[in-house]
Amino acid sequence: MMRITDLFALGSRNLWRRKLRTLLTIVGVMVGTTAIVTMISLGIGMNVSLDAMISQLGDLTVITLNEYAYIVDDNGNYYDGQNTLNDELVEKIKALDGVVAVMPQLQNYRYSFKVTANKRFENYATIVGVDPAVLPYFGYELDSGEMPEPGDKNFVLFGAETLYNFYNPNKVIRDWYKEYYNEDGTRKPPKVDVHSAKLEVFGIYWDPKTGEQKILKKHRLNTVGVLKLDEQNWETSYNIYMHIDLVRDMILEQEKIAKVKATESEAYKYNTIKVKTASIKDAERVQEEIKKMGVMTYGLSDYRKQMQKQQAATQYILAGIGAMSLFVAAIGIANTMIMSIYERTREIGVMKVLGCPLSAIRGMFLYEASMIGFIGGIIGIGLSFGVSYMFNNVEAFKLALGGGMYGTQTALSIIPPWLVLLAIVFSTMVGLVSGYLPARRATKVSALEAIRNDA
Amino acid sequence: MIAIFKANKSQDSPRTAASGAAQGDNIITIRGLRKVYKLGRERVVALDNIDLDIKRGEICCILGTSGSGKSTLLNMMAGLEPPSRGSVVIDGVEITKTPERKLAKFRQEVLGFVFQSYNLLNTLTALENVALPLTFKGVPRKKREKLAKKMLADVGLKKHMRHKPSQMSGGQQQRVGIARAFVAHPKVVFADEPTGNLDSKTTIEIMELMTSIARKYGLTLVIVTHDSEIAAYADRIIRLLDGRIISDELNPNPKRVAGGDTSAAADASETEKENNVGGKDFPNETVPVTT
Numbered sequence: 001m002m003r004i005t006d007l008f009a010l011g012s013r014n015l016w017r018r019k020l021r022t023l024l025t026i027v028g029v030m031v032g033t034t035a036i037v038t039m040i041s042l043g044i045g046m047n048v049s050l051d052a053m054i055s056q057l058g059d060l061t062v063i064t065l066n067e068y069a070y071i072v073d074d075n076g077n078y079y080d081g082q083n084t085l086n087d088e089l090v091e092k093i094k095a096l097d098g099v100v101a102v103m104p105q106l107q108n109y110r111y112s113f114k115v116t117a118n119k120r121f122e123n124y125a126t127i128v129g130v131d132p133a134v135l136p137y138f139g140y141e142l143d144s145g146e147m148p149e150p151g152d153k154n155f156v157l158f159g160a161e162t163l164y165n166f167y168n169p170n171k172v173i174r175d176w177y178k179e180y181y182n183e184d185g186t187r188k189p190p191k192v193d194v195h196s197a198k199l200e201v202f203g204i205y206w207d208p209k210t211g212e213q214k215i216l217k218k219h220r221l222n223t224v225g226v227l228k229l230d231e232q233n234w235e236t237s238y239n240i241y242m243h244i245d246l247v248r249d250m251i252l253e254q255e256k257i258a259k260v261k262a263t264e265s266e267a268y269k270y271n272t273i274k275v276k277t278a279s280i281k282d283a284e285r286v287q288e289e290i291k292k293m294g295v296m297t298y299g300l301s302d303y304r305k306q307m308q309k310q311q312a313a314t315q316y317i318l319a320g321i322g323a324m325s326l327f328v329a330a331i332g333i334a335n336t337m338i339m340s341i342y343e344r345t346r347e348i349g350v351m352k353v354l355g356c357p358l359s360a361i362r363g364m365f366l367y368e369a370s371m372i373g374f375i376g377g378i379i380g381i382g383l384s385f386g387v388s389y390m391f392n393n394v395e396a397f398k399l400a401l402g403g404g405m406y407g408t409q410t411a412l413s414i415i416p417p418w419l420v421l422l423a424i425v426f427s428t429m430v431g432l433v434s435g436y437l438p439a440r441r442a443t444k445v446s447a448l449e450a451i452r453n454d455a
Numbered sequence: 456m457i458a459i460f461k462a463n464k465s466q467d468s469p470r471t472a473a474s475g476a477a478q479g480d481n482i483i484t485i486r487g488l489r490k491v492y493k494l495g496r497e498r499v500v501a502l503d504n505i506d507l508d509i510k511r512g513e514i515c516c517i518l519g520t521s522g523s524g525k526s527t528l529l530n531m532m533a534g535l536e537p538p539s540r541g542s543v544v545i546d547g548v549e550i551t552k553t554p555e556r557k558l559a560k561f562r563q564e565v566l567g568f569v570f571q572s573y574n575l576l577n578t579l580t581a582l583e584n585v586a587l588p589l590t591f592k593g594v595p596r597k598k599r600e601k602l603a604k605k606m607l608a609d610v611g612l613k614k615h616m617r618h619k620p621s622q623m624s625g626g627q628q629q630r631v632g633i634a635r636a637f638v639a640h641p642k643v644v645f646a647d648e649p650t651g652n653l654d655s656k657t658t659i660e661i662m663e664l665m666t667s668i669a670r671k672y673g674l675t676l677v678i679v680t681h682d683s684e685i686a687a688y689a690d691r692i693i694r695l696l697d698g699r700i701i702s703d704e705l706n707p708n709p710k711r712v713a714g715g716d717t718s719a720a721a722d723a724s725e726t727e728k729e730n731n732v733g734g735k736d737f738p739n740e741t742v743p744v745t746t
Contacts, residue, residue, distance in 0.1 A: 002592075010590075347576055350574040350576070354562065355639075
């Protein structure tokens, strides 16, 4: 059997013999590779930009289950639905693969709760009961104060905006604007410094018959934190978070007075369940599994999927343009190899007569073709980086291509390492495939041609 | 090694070699070989029931005008073309029934070729051309270049090893061709009009070189030609006409180089030493004793 190194040496010499033709064919592959890599890099850029935009909206790995679901189906239609969110479901979701943490949120609109500061200032912002142990998984960031320890039942986390909700009910306010804003239009600081104030929370029971209100048990709030303002996320800005058990106690207290039957209790019905997963992929899978449980979900990944679907069409067109030029390059390779066979008919015949195995002849041609693809691929990748740089840095291109899709600062064209590798492997494969028929044809060259004497 | 030559010469019989030789001594056995070409509606019989035996170590000349079927016969002996009927057995292998895939290995092991138009690979140097059959065999580069160098020295081209075919004369190219044919120690070398493109002086040199190497190593050499001058170098002359053997006779006094066989090369003085070294590479098994 002929040695592979000898085979490659012979093939390389054949390529070198027809330098210009080899070079032109390589240029063809180079252009094709550049086209397809650049187009794919634009597609990747679009996806990255989309993800950047969506991650500004929230965490892609978080799935949200709402009691009153607001669902988008696969066709993009919205419809309403109702979910039953209870501990049974929480346990079921916790058991799913890829779930990192589950955060049920207890919040009730039927009963009134009030937060007071120094007994003078009141705040009626929505109170949400959460388990402090899982808070860190859901990206709650502190602006000031401290995060609660897992066992801390008397903590409070103020959404940034809720600080401004403190007001003094006994003070007569003539001009609301002046109460909250300076003359130059800037906002005045909150009335209360929550870190130093004495904070309490309690329920207010409204008797439906008499209309009287009754102050229920007061709870001191000792651990105080203020969440960072996130304009994209109204939840963490406009809610006040407390321990889920505390909120539950306060609901039960109200229900006891109102004589609500245990089966109709709302203390164990969650308003929202948030599910943190390990990755976006997990999020998509877990979401499917939760849907199978008959629960409607909402995740940013839904939105992402939909946007990606819309992008896909554009990306296919881009990739198609690239593929077409690579296809032309493939024809170029095949053409070069067939020309080469015509030229080398005698030589191939002689080699056969001298005992060159058919596999070696085939191998030599395949090697030559794939080398053209390989070299063209490598140069093409180099060129792609140049084109990509141009797209990302020349203002004219940025404008023409709708620079910074979705208004994010991500690059327009991105060439990740896997694309480099894929492009080189692919261009080599294109060479190999284009060389296949010519190589087969070469093995069929008649040895008789070689020894025919009319040269 | 000269013994072979003497042995053949002593077998001075008027019988045809084909019918006389014992089966075991024959390296090539052809039986009932027939080739019919269809040209449109017409059928042209190129070979008509050829029976032929060629002995080991024999230098055999197949002589015929163009159209006599001599090239067709060679093609079939070399396994380049399938016959319409009949069989060719070389060194125990029925090549007429061997698929092309397997023929490559057979050619590597058993056959050598010398062409009229040399058929050297233009991209390769003389040395690489000579080493080519060894390359196909998978012989490592160092070893095959060593063997090829010896062979090139044998044909008197020690100084032209690094030359490309385009830098050499016809005669030199054919010497490279001969070195290439013999380098892998084949059992049979086929030469198709080996001097067809050469002038008469070079023809003599090439014929002397080829036959002397064949005799030296006891190889079977089959020369196909239309030139009866060349036939004078052979031990046996087979004449073909219209696809039939019309005569098959032993040459009682083949032409040979004056003063022995080994120093036949043109620049012999320079290559003599190399020749002797090269001789050791040919195992004795290729030398048959026919008496």
